Amino acid sequence: MSNNSNHDMRTPLSKVRGLGSAKDGTSHFWRQRLTGLANIPLALFFIYCIASVAGKSHADTLAFVANPIIAILLLLFVLSGVYHMKLGMQVIIEDYIHGEKIKILALILNLFFAAFIGMACVFSILKISFGG
Amino acid sequence: MAPKKSQRPLSPHLSIYKFPLTMMLSIIHRITGSALYFGTALLVWWLVALAMGGQAFATVTWFMQSPIGLFILVGYTWAMFHHMFGGIKHFIWDFGKGFELESVDFVAKIAVIIPVILTIIVWAVGLSLV
Ligand code: HEM
Numbered sequence: 001m002s003n004n005s006n007h008d009m010r011t012p013l014s015k016v017r018g019l020g021s022a023k024d025g026t027s028h029f030w031r032q033r034l035t036g037l038a039n040i041p042l043a044l045f046f047i048y049c050i051a052s053v054a055g056k057s058h059a060d061t062l063a064f065v066a067n068p069i070i071a072i073l074l075l076l077f078v079l080s081g082v083y084h085m086k087l088g089m090q091v092i093i094e095d096y097i098h099g100e101k102i103k104i105l106a107l108i109l110n111l112f113f114a115a116f117i118g119m120a121c122v123f124s125i126l127k128i129s130f131g132g
Numbered sequence: 133m134a135p136k137k138s139q140r141p142l143s144p145h146l147s148i149y150k151f152p153l154t155m156m157l158s159i160i161h162r163i164t165g166s167a168l169y170f171g172t173a174l175l176v177w178w179l180v181a182l183a184m185g186g187q188a189f190a191t192v193t194w195f196m197q198s199p200i201g202l203f204i205l206v207g208y209t210w211a212m213f214h215h216m217f218g219g220i221k222h223f224i225w226d227f228g229k230g231f232e233l234e235s236v237d238f239v240a241k242i243a244v245i246i247p248v249i250l251t252i253i254v255w256a257v258g259l260s261l262v
Contacts, residue, residue: 033226036219043212050205051258058189061182085169092162117172124179 028087035084042077049074062128071129078121086114153240161218164211171208209254213247 008015019025049070053061065071089110097103178196181188195201221243224230230239 033223037223040216040220043216047209047212047254050209051254054258058182058186061189065179065182081172085165085172088165089169092166117176120176121172121179124176124183127183128179 028090032084032087032091035080035087038076038080039084042073042080045073046077065125065128066131068129071125074125075122078118078125082114082118082121086110089114153244154236157218157221157240157243161215164215164218167211168208168215171204171211174204174208206251206255210247210251213250214243217243217247 017025022028049064053064056064065074090107093103093106093110097106178192181192196205221230221239224239230236
C-alpha cells in the first residue's frame with residue numbers, strides 16, 4: 001500500500017501554480033475564447049464593410065476606410081483576428097506536427113505570418129486614414 | 133432462418149463508419165479556421181493595394197470580380213459565418229450546457245443551416261449593389 005501523495009509526480013509548488021507543462025496554464029484557452037468573442041461583432045462589421053464597398057471606385061473606397069469610426073473598428077478586427085488566428089493555428093500545429101525541429105519551425109512561421117498580416121493591415125489602414 | 137441480430141454493441145468498422153454530424157462539424161470548424169487564416173493574405177493584398185494607389189487597386193478589383201475571386205469571397209463569407217456559429221457552440225459548451233444528445237444534434241443542425249442562409253443573404257445584397 002502507498003499513501004495518496006505517492007501517485008502524483010508533481011511537486012506541491014507545481015500543483016499550487018497549476019501552470020502545467022507548457023507553463024501558461026489556461027491562458028491560451030482563455031485568450032482563444034476572448035478573441036473569439038470579440039471577433040463576433042467585429043467580423044459582422046467587417047462583412048458589412050466588404051458589402052458596402054463592393055464595386056465602389058478607388059476614391060470612394062478610400063473615403064470609406066478613412067472614416068475614423070470605420071478605421072478604428074477595422075483595426076480592432078485586425079488585432080483581435082490576428083491574435084485569435086495565431087493561437088488557433090498554434091493548437092493545430094501542436095496537434096499534428098510531432099517532430100521537434102519541424103514543429104518549432106512551424107510555430108515560428110505561424111508567429112511571423114500573423115505578425116506580418118497584422119502589421120501590413122494596420123499600416124495600410126493608418127496610412128489611408130491619415131491621408132498620406 | 134437467419135439468426136436473430138445480436139444486440140451487443142459492435143465496434144465501429146472503419147470502412148462503413150458513419151461520421152456523426154457533430155464530428156464532421158468539429159473537423160469543419162478546424163478547416164474553416166485554417167481557411168480564414170490563409171485567407172487573411174487576401175485582406176492584406178486588398179488593403180495594401182488600396183493604400184498604394186489606383187493601379188494596384190484596379191488589379192485587386194479585377195481579381196476579386198473574376199469567377200475565381202468571387203468564388204473565394206463567397207467561400208470566405210461562408211467560412212466566417214460557419215466558424216462564427218461553431219465558436220458560439222463552443223461558448224455554450226464552455227458553460228457546461230447543451231451536452232444532451234438531442235440538443236447537441238439540434239444545435240449542430242442550426243449551426244449548419246444559419247451560416248448558409250446568412251451567406252446567401254449577404255451576397256444577394258452585395259451583388260445587387262455592384
Ligand atoms: C467570427 C467569430 C469567431 C469566433 C466566435 C471564433 C471562435 C473560435 C473558437 C471558440 C475556437 C476554439 C475551438 C476549439 O477550442 O476547438 C476557434 C479556433 C480557431 N479559430 Fe476562430 N473564431 C472566430 C473567427 C476567426 C477568424 C476570423 C479566424 C482567422 C482569421 C479564426 C481562426 C481560427 C483558427 C485557426 C482556430 C483553430 C481551430 C482549431 O483548433 O481547430 N477564427 N475559433
